Amino acid sequence: MRRVAALALSLLVTLTGAQSQLKIAVLEGDRAVNDIRKRTAREPVVEVRDAADRPVTGASVTFLLPDSGPSGVFPNGSRLVSTTTDENGQAAAIGLRPNTVAGEFQIRVTASYQGQTASATLTQTNVGTPPSRIPGKLIALLALGGGAATGVLIATGGGAPSRGDGQPARPVITPGTPEVGRPR
Amino acid sequence: MKAACAVLTVAGLAASLAAQPRIAARMDCPATVEAAQQPRVALVLEGPQAAPVSGRLTLTFTHNAVNGADDPAIQFSNGSRTASFTLAAGSTRAEAALQSGTVAGSIRITAALESAGADVTPSPAPACTITLARAAPVITDLRFERTGSGFNLYVTGYSTPRQVLEARYRFLPKSGYQWQPIEIVLPQETLSSRFTDWFRSGTSAQYGSQFTLLQPFTADQNFYTIGSVVVTLRNAEGLSAEKSVTFP
Numbered sequence: 001m002r003r004v005a006a007l008a009l010s011l012l013v014t015l016t017g018a019q020s021q022l023k024i025a026v027l028e029g030d031r032a033v034n035d036i037r038k039r040t041a042r043e044p045v046v047e048v049r050d051a052a053d054r055p056v057t058g059a060s061v062t063f064l065l066p067d068s069g070p071s072g073v074f075p076n077g078s079r080l081v082s083t084t085t086d087e088n089g090q091a092a093a094i095g096l097r098p099n100t101v102a103g104e105f106q107i108r109v110t111a112s113y114q115g116q117t118a119s120a121t122l123t124q125t126n127v128g129t130p131p132s133r134i135p136g137k138l139i140a141l142l143a144l145g146g147g148a149a150t151g152v153l154i155a156t157g158g159g160a161p162s163r164g165d166g167q168p169a170r171p172v173i174t175p176g177t178p179e180v181g182r183p184r
Numbered sequence: 185m186k187a188a189c190a191v192l193t194v195a196g197l198a199a200s201l202a203a204q205p206r207i208a209a210r211m212d213c214p215a216t217v218e219a220a221q222q223p224r225v226a227l228v229l230e231g232p233q234a235a236p237v238s239g240r241l242t243l244t245f246t247h248n249a250v251n252g253a254d255d256p257a258i259q260f261s262n263g264s265r266t267a268s269f270t271l272a273a274g275s276t277r278a279e280a281a282l283q284s285g286t287v288a289g290s291i292r293i294t295a296a297l298e299s300a301g302a303d304v305t306p307s308p309a310p311a312c313t314i315t316l317a318r319a320a321p322v323i324t325d326l327r328f329e330r331t332g333s334g335f336n337l338y339v340t341g342y343s344t345p346r347q348v349l350e351a352r353y354r355f356l357p358k359s360g361y362q363w364q365p366i367e368i369v370l371p372q373e374t375l376s377s378r379f380t381d382w383f384r385s386g387t388s389a390q391y392g393s394q395f396t397l398l399q400p401f402t403a404d405q406n407f408y409t410i411g412s413v414v415v416t417l418r419n420a421e422g423l424s425a426e427k428s429v430t431f432p
Binding site for chain 2: 058059060062064080082084108110112113117119167168169170171172173174175176177178179180181182183184
């Protein structure tokens with residue numbers, strides 16, 4: 001997991017529920033400008049901390065992009081990805097790519113740990129015009145390469161099936177779009 | 185001449201009232217009730233009567249939900265919002281059971297009494313109000329379904345304010361596998377609008393505040409190490425009790 005100096009913290013947000021002492025510090029990706037033509041975006045990185053400002057390992061972190069307008073997509077094709085903080089309390093939305101709509105948008109980050117929750121918002125801006133044509137396979141390769149380089153646990157993609165000690169790795173689970181209807 | 189007629193009319197009315205005395209009575213009801221319960225209510229006469237007394241209980245409902253709707257499940261055990269009763273001479277208590285439904289609000293029950301074919305309802309009419317409060321969601325059923333790319337979870341329950349803001353899923357490993365629980369929170373932006381759409385739809389009214397949430401998940405090849413999932417739902421009143429299901 002990448003180390004980021006404390007001075008780089010651009011946001012420290014404590015929100016949510018009563019008596020929740022969980023905090024989200026946005027380390028990277030806030031106020032970033034994404035290139036629509038190159039389909040590149042600044043990947044959000046956050047750090048989850050407890051009341052004593054200590055990093056929280058194993059917290060669930062969800063990144064949510066807008067459904068419409070300027071936005072982006074994660075490598076799983078969804079606008080929502082869930083991951084878990086590493087030993088430094090950090091989590092990243094690896095493989096974020098902008099869509100083809102220029103403008104400013106918000107990325108909503110929610111963290112949860114042992115019944116406590118916190119949330120934060122990042123702002124990014126898509127600029128430029130869409131490329132005339134980019135082969136889909138090339139995009140996929142670029143996205144996969146980006147994810148592998150950072151080593152951050154993400155909730156999508158193949159990942160290593162084994163931890164190296166004979167135990168299978170923790171499964172990667174990604175929520176899809178929920179539906180609500182009549183009781184059945 | 186007109187004044188004399190008026191006097192006669194009033195005198196006639198007074199005589200009629202004297203011939204049909206009202207019967208003192210009250211309603212005996214719980215002040216509050218939980219959702220999906222069957223409380224009993226009773227009409228109680230203040231004293232035994234020489235003749236049989238019959239009558240009717242009428243139920244009305246006023247919701248106090250975020251996304252309001254009447255709940256047709258709120259009814260007497262006869263399947264109607266009115267219930268007739270007959271008290272034999274000397275009896276003083278008539279009971280009825282009702283279904284409380286699943287929507288927050290006030291259930292008001294009013295009684296009308298008859299004896300020997302005449303209305304003997306006191307004024308004001310015996311009445312009571314039962315309050316069903318807004319409460320945290322309740323999960324009544326949780327089911328698992330395997331899909332080609334992962335699995336679906338069907339979360340069935342009710343939420344008396346007709347509102348659900350958030351869903352939390354905690355996945356635990358099967359015995360023999362060692363990994364930290366996976367917590368996934370479906371935040372308000374993702375979930376709340378789906379519930380609002382449902383509770384504001386015409387179809388939902390017939391189910392009160394009941395729902396089924398279908399949550400699909402994709403999972404990688406280590407899916408088989410998942411032992412169970414624990415689910416909770418949240419609304420503005422708080423968190424539901426946990427419900428879990430074991431993976432096959």
